[in-house]
Amino acid sequence: MRKTVLALMAIVAALSASLAPLAGRTQAQDAPKLRMGLLPILDVLPFYVADEAGYFAEEGVEIELIPVSSALERDQLVIAGAIDGMVNDLVSTGIFNQDEPLIQIVSLARRAYPDHPQFRLLAAPRSNITIPSDLTYVEIGISENSVIHYIAQRILEAEGVNAADLSFRAEPNIAIRYQLLMEGQFKAACLPDPLAQAAIVGGANLIADDSLLVETQFSQSVLGFRSQVIEEQPEAVAAFLRAWMRAAEDINADPEAYRALWLEKTNVPDSVKDSYALPPFPTYEITTEAAWEDTVAWLIEQGIVESTASYAETVNPTFLEAIAPAAGDPAQGEALFTSLGCTGCHSLDGTAGAGPSVAGIAGEAGSMVVGLSAEEYLHQSIVEPAAFVVEGFGPIMPAYDTLSEADVAALVAYLMTLE
Ligand code: HEC
Incomplete structure (x- = not known):
């Protein structure tokens, strides 16, 4: 009896092994597939909006959304080839690309806006730190060698503080960094929204934020793909981006409609789940050369990398150029x-x-609607008055x-x- 079961199992195993490549082939014929690693952060909202609205399917691409719990896990999956793309940032991309251009940026995912910063510098509740210059020689909680570290330094420099007078203390776990700040064990820390907003609600002092970096565009997150995937599946990447842009436009047109999905898919502290104003998402925007060069300069100055891939090797605008809506004929x-009768209601005088x-x-x-050009x-x-x-x-x-x-x-x- 036992023997029969074992024999049967062996047959099943052999059968499924021989069927596996076949299954793979049929799937490939259906729709190209991309696997995206997503942290539970605000930046990934358009992925879930596009998924729920069926935009990926409409554009003819299958997108597997793979939740990751930390940037480290995301980076390991990318290096192992277990995910094809991700939301990351310029510091992370610079580290990825130090030996060869492993990752290419195809679009911005988020950026700071004047009324919607991404990162804020905060002082502990009841502390006497209130202005940026108070932060000199105070240890600022950050995640070392990360975008948080870079942005914290650039915000303070924009406030006129000398980088040489700054000191940082590493706590990579963001929840712990938040806790240490709120308990006063960290006198100051840099946190992303909406966590930073929760810290303010909890009594932390807002010292400065990255709305100061809107003009230089230093503060941004990006959509990055493995260069190999870009080479092998360019149509899938373009289809993905078309769907992503539609989702971002939906959010920009009516952010409140996506609050529930945001709460479901990302980590949001209870104290701000109703009050936090969802930010606009950039559409058809990509990293500038100046922003890339500044990040690279910082990475080299910090001794994190010796050199990294060039702007041309890292930032790939061809997808956005291909999918951007064509300019119309005036x-x-x-x-x-x-002829459509617009003049019946709209005068020209x-x-x-x-x-x-x-x-x-x-x-x-x-200037009519924040976030819309x-x-x-x-x-x-015109299409949705x-x-x-x-x-x-x-x-x-x-x-x-x-x-x-x-x-x-x-x-x-x-x-x-x-x-
Ligand atoms: C029946 C009347 C009517 C017709 C026809 C009409 N519109 Fe409008 N349109 C309005 C009204 C009312 C508003 C302002 C309310 C709103 O924003 O929906 C508006 C707003 C607009 C705005 C925003 C104006 C602003 O100052 O911000 C634009 C642009 C616009 N319409 C373009 C068009 C075009 C193009 C057409 C033809 C294809 C058209 N409209 C046809 C009534 C009309």
Whole structure:
């Protein structure tokens, strides 16, 4: 009896072994597949939004979302080839690429905005540290040789503090770093939002944040892929990025709609789960050469790497260039503006009708909705007017959501000429 079972098991094992390659082949024919390693942090929200909305499937790519619990685990999986891509940052990428360009950046994943910093420097509750210069010779809790360390230093330098007067203390576990700060065992620490916001709610003093680094673009996280994957599966990477951009645009248009998903998929302290304002996500943006060079300079100065891959080897803009919405033809847009009846509600001479006048709209569109560029705002105003209703007007504009992407682009291009 026992023997039969064993024999059977052997047959099953042999059978499944011989079927395995076949199964692999059928799957490959279905849809290309990419495996993404995701930390439980705010930066990964567009992945889950795209997944829930079915955007990956619509773009023809299968994306396996693999949760990782630490940056170390993520990095080990990348090196082992067990994941194809990830959200990481410039410091991490510089370390990955010190011998050869292992990782290529294909897009920004997040960045600091004026009202939405990513990282904040905090002093312990009830401490007498209140301004950046108080931090000289005070040990600042960081995670060593990480983006936190780099950004903490760059924020303080932007505040006029001399880097030579700074001292840091390493505590890589972010939950422990938070705890030590709140207990006063760390007099100061650098933390990402929303944890930093929770520290402030708990009484920590906000000293400075990386909204100071918006202009230099030093503070950002990125979408990185193994160079080998980029070479072997470029269509899958492009399809992934198209889906990711759609998800980011959805979040930007209506952040509150994704609060529940954010709470479900990432670590959010209870004290800020309702109050934290979800930030915008950058769309079609990529690391600048200046930001990359600054990170590399810091890595070398800290002795973390001797050298690393160049900007051209590391930052790959070809995917964004390929998927970015094509610029429309303004002359065609002007004709459409009349033929579609837009002029019935929108004057060109500054007088309001059923809708606001579009005179001068090119100059105003970029400051209407936080996180939306002028073009993104105009695009949204046409295909989804209810997402943002201009003050003083009713939500009466029909959604032109059946227009072709080329027609919408033409309308946007025309409106962008009305300065
Ligand atoms: C029935 C009237 C009506 C028609 C037709 C209409 N709109 Fe509108 N539109 C409005 C109203 C009302 C608003 C302001 C309320 C809102 O934001 O939804 C608006 C807002 C806008 C805005 C944002 C304006 C701003 O100042 O921020 C743009 C851009 C726009 N419409 C473009 C168009 C285009 C392009 C068309 C034609 C394809 C069009 N609209 C057709 C009524 C209309």
